[in-house]
Amino acid sequence: xPDRKSSxxxxxFRSPFHDGERQVQERLGDREVELWARxxxxxxxxxxxRIFFEEQPFLIAAAxxxxxxxxxxxxxxxxxxxxxxxxxxxxxxxxxxxxxxLEGALAAGADxxxxxxxxGTRRRNRVNGTLTASGDDGIQFAVGQxxxxxxxYIRARKYWWSPGKPSGKAERGTSLSGSQMAWIRSADTFxxxxxxxxxxxxxxxxxxxxxxxxxxxxxxxxxxxxxxxxDYAGNRFYNTLGNILCDPRTGFLxxxxxxxxxxxxxxxxxxxxxxxxxxxxxxxxxxxxxxxxEIVELTSVLRxxxxxxxxxxxxxxxxxxxxxSADVTxxxxxxxxxxxxxxxxxxxxxxxxxxxxxxxxxxxRSYSLSGSPKEGRYRISVKRDPQGLVSRILHDVxxxxxxxxxxxxxxxxxxxxxxxxLVLVSAGIGVTPLLSMLHAVVAEEGHRPLxxxxxxxxxEHHPFRKEVRALAAAKLNxxxxxxxxxxxxxxxxxxxxxxxxxxxxxxxxxxxxxxxxRYCLCGPAGFLAELKAGLEREGVxxxxxxxxxx
Numbered sequence: 001x002p003d004r005k006s007s008x009x010x011x012x013f014r015s016p017f018h019d020g021e022r023q024v025q026e027r028l029g030d031r032e033v034e035l036w037a038r039x040x041x042x043x044x045x046x047x048x049x050r051i052f053f054e055e056q057p058f059l060i061a062a063a064x065x066x067x068x069x070x071x072x073x074x075x076x077x078x079x080x081x082x083x084x085x086x087x088x089x090x091x092x093x094x095x096x097x098x099x100x101x102l103e104g105a106l107a108a109g110a111d112x113x114x115x116x117x118x119x120g121t122r123r124r125n126r127v128n129g130t131l132t133a134s135g136d137d138g139i140q141f142a143v144g145q146x147x148x149x150x151x152x153y154i155r156a157r158k159y160w161w162s163p164g165k166p167s168g169k170a171e172r173g174t175s176l177s178g179s180q181m182a183w184i185r186s187a188d189t190f191x192x193x194x195x196x197x198x199x200x201x202x203x204x205x206x207x208x209x210x211x212x213x214x215x216x217x218x219x220x221x222x223x224x225x226x227x228x229x230x231d232y233a234g235n236r237f238y239n240t241l242g243n244i245l246c247d248p249r250t251g252f253l254x255x256x257x258x259x260x261x262x263x264x265x266x267x268x269x270x271x272x273x274x275x276x277x278x279x280x281x282x283x284x285x286x287x288x289x290x291x292x293x294e295i296v297e298l299t300s301v302l303r304x305x306x307x308x309x310x311x312x313x314x315x316x317x318x319x320x321x322x323x324x325s326a327d328v329t330x331x332x333x334x335x336x337x338x339x340x341x342x343x344x345x346x347x348x349x350x351x352x353x354x355x356x357x358x359x360x361x362x363x364x365r366s367y368s369l370s371g372s373p374k375e376g377r378y379r380i381s382v383k384r385d386p387q388g389l390v391s392r393i394l395h396d397v398x399x400x401x402x403x404x405x406x407x408x409x410x411x412x413x414x415x416x417x418x419x420x421x422l423v424l425v426s427a428g429i430g431v432t433p434l435l436s437m438l439h440a441v442v443a444e445e446g447h448r449p450l451x452x453x454x455x456x457x458x459x460e461h462h463p464f465r466k467e468v469r470a471l472a473a474a475k476l477n478x479x480x481x482x483x484x485x486x487x488x489x490x491x492x493x494x495x496x497x498x499x500x501x502x503x504x505x506x507x508x509x510x511x512x513x514x515x516x517x518r519y520c521l522c523g524p525a526g527f528l529a530e531l532k533a534g535l536e537r538e539g540v541x542x543x544x545x546x547x548x549x550x
Contacts, residue, residue: 016041016145018196021242027273028285030236032526037237039529043088045146047542049125050084053116057081057159058304059092062113062193062209062251063102069266069293071101072193072209072253076304081138082116090114090127093138099170101251101264101296108134111195111206112141119157119306121412124148128206144206147237148549154213155188155364156351156410157257157306166260168301174294175224183263184221184254189213190229193251194243194269210240215362225292227252227265230284236525241286244269250290260302267292282356282363283389314341316352316378318402324463328429329395330370330381336403344409346373346440347433347520347548350380351407354393365390368522368550369409370432370464372439378406381463383429413522413548415440421449421517423508425531428456430523430550435464437520438471438478447477451511455483455503455523459491481511503527505534521547 016037017025025031045053053059058076065071075094083091096102106112110131117124129144176184195207212229219229231241244250250269255262272278272287281287320332335341344350349366356363371379384395398404415437416422422441424434431454441450452472456462462482472478484497491497499507508519508531519535521528528547535545 017237018242018246020196020244020246021238023245024238024241025236028236028238030238033236036526036529039533040525041145041147041237043143043145045084045087045090045127045143047087049127049146049148050087052118052123052125053082053090053127054080054084056116056118057161059094060115060117060191060209060211060253061096061102061106062191062195062207063105063110064195064207065101065105065266068249070193070195070207070249070251071105071264071266071296072191072251073100073102073264074253074255074262074302074304076302088143089132090141090143091138092141095136095138097166097168097298097301099296099298099301100262101266101294106131106134106139108132110134111197112139113193113195113207113209114141115191115209115211117154117211119154119159121156121410123412124154124211126209128208130206154211156407159304159306162260162303162305164303166301166303168261168299170301171297171299172295173297174292176221176227176292176295180263180295180297181221181224183256184219184227186216187219187254188216189255190219191253192240193253194240194247194249196243196246208239208243215364222289225267226289227292228287228289230278230281231271231286231288232283233285241271241288244271244288252290255306257306259300260305261300262296262298262302264296264298265290265292266294314406314408315403316406318398318400318404319377321398321400324381326460327384328381328461328463329384330379331394331398332371333378333380333404333406334376341376341378342408344369344373344378345414346436347414348409348411348436349433350378350409352380353405353407354390355405356393363390366410368433368436368548370435372443373436374439374443378409381429381432381435411548413520413546415520416518416546418518419446419448421451421512423451423453423512423517423519425453425503425508425519425521425523426455427503427523427527428461429463430521430527430548431464433522433548434520435468438468441478442471442474447475449512450478451481451508452478453481453483453503453508453511455485455527456497457486458484458488459496460488462496465496503531505531505538505540508535509538509540518544519546521545522550525549 077094081093113128127146133140248268252265315336316333317336322330351366367380370381482497
């Protein structure tokens with residue numbers, strides 16, 4: 001993972017990717033990510049990320065030991081153990097526990113990768129850089145890169161603190177014991193540490209830590225020194241895979257959420273991009289195998305504990321299925337037992353679980369709730385992806401009367417609690433949480449000014465057109481603006497859409513002004529990065545911009 005110099009210079013046009021990452025992007029057909037990644041990967045932490053890190057009770061860290069081998073560990077602390085004195089630094093009042101693989105390794109000058117992950121709400125942010133100071137009380141960190149991650153594949157959990165001081169033990173080995181194999185086979189979450197420090201003139205690369213999640217059993221134990229996991233679609237940066245291509249040394253961290261124990265592995269990883277084994281794993285784009293060199297097991301060393309799953313699952317029945325556009329369908333659910341559903345806030349998402357036939361087991365996904373919070377139903381609206389396992393099942397297989405399991409509505413993306421002018425901006429299927437927000441604003445007693453701005457490809461790919469217009473007609477304070485990027489000959493300007501081409505920050509500021517409006521953005525990562533950077537250039541404070549990617 002590249003480690004650019006700490007700076008708040010937003011005009012740094014250096015590529016955020018090294019050669020290994022670019023090779024994977026090229027191989028998987030995602031090189032266009034370079035066009036927008038500079039706006040998403042920053043050399044400083046946005047204010048939202050700084051606040052997020054300061055609120056966390058733990059961080060996951062990646063670094064190298066004295067032999068240069070990557071390991072991952074967990075740093076925990078009470079409220080305030082993480083501080084961000086400015087946009088390019090963190091102060092962390094914690095160190096690895098005694099016996100940890102990284103005990104004594106976090107010295108000034110060391111490369112380090114950090115990820116903050118809020119399991120209860122499924123939010124996560126990553127930051128990579130260099131340690132500037134290290135002492136008995138903790139470490140200080142200078143930011144190289146900062147970027148957010150989508151919440152996909154995170155299993156929601158709530159944490160609690162165990163009383164008293166942990167009195168755990170550390171054991172080392174070079175092959176997995178029977179209990180360690182069982183631990184890995186039952187895991188639904190782990191963290192992977194990789195890194196690459198370039199050679200020759202360009203040495204601006206460092207450490208990275210990433211989260212991986214799936215159904216229990218998604219990590220295979222092939223033998224006592226070999227494990228393998230499927231790599232699913234993600235943010236298309238391919239930091240982990242790119243690092244492995246350049247330097248196969250890799251570390252894994254598994255948590256026992258019930259006991260506060262850690263299982264640390266280090267070894268060498270390889271990537272299988274195209275064998276028959278990849279094709280046999282639903283949804284996998286490649287398989288990653290780790291040949292283990294060393295193992296550290298830390299038993300009950302954390303005070304933190306997590307309940308097995310946050311909230312209780314609910315069985316839902318599909319009562320209505322509505323085609324909204326050429327590739328978007330809405331699914332309306334009620335409680336299978338006929339009872340009331342837990343209320344949700346506009347902008348939240350619904351975790352769902354499907355049981356696949358043919359021995360394929362369970363799969364989980366989360367979709368934004370697109371309906372009114374006052375309706376008493378849950379509505380999700382899903383775009384059919386020709387390569388998407390779950391979206392194809394929902395569109396092609398799931399019929400009215402079928403039941404699924406779902407968790408509780410979750411997420412912190414929502415309407416600002418203010419009566420200031422509001423601009424809701426979406427692209428593609430990113431319209432779904434903003435449509436729920438529009439329903440909520442219509443139901444309000446007040447009359448705050450609102451612009452609902454949406455970009456679609458054309459009229460055939462424009463879901464909810466009639467619904468949005470009906471909602472806007474209900475209140476004089478709501479105005480609409482629709483962009484088509486590639487209108488059809490049958491699409492009529494002024495009737496079906498207002499503008500041809502992409503939404504720009506300049507046009508949004510012209511609608512509502514930079515000083516007193518608030519902006520909620522949802523859409524693809526490139527769309528968000530470009531718009532957010534543009535709004536900030538136009539003078540909109542970062543604190544007035546909320547975003548949600550998909």
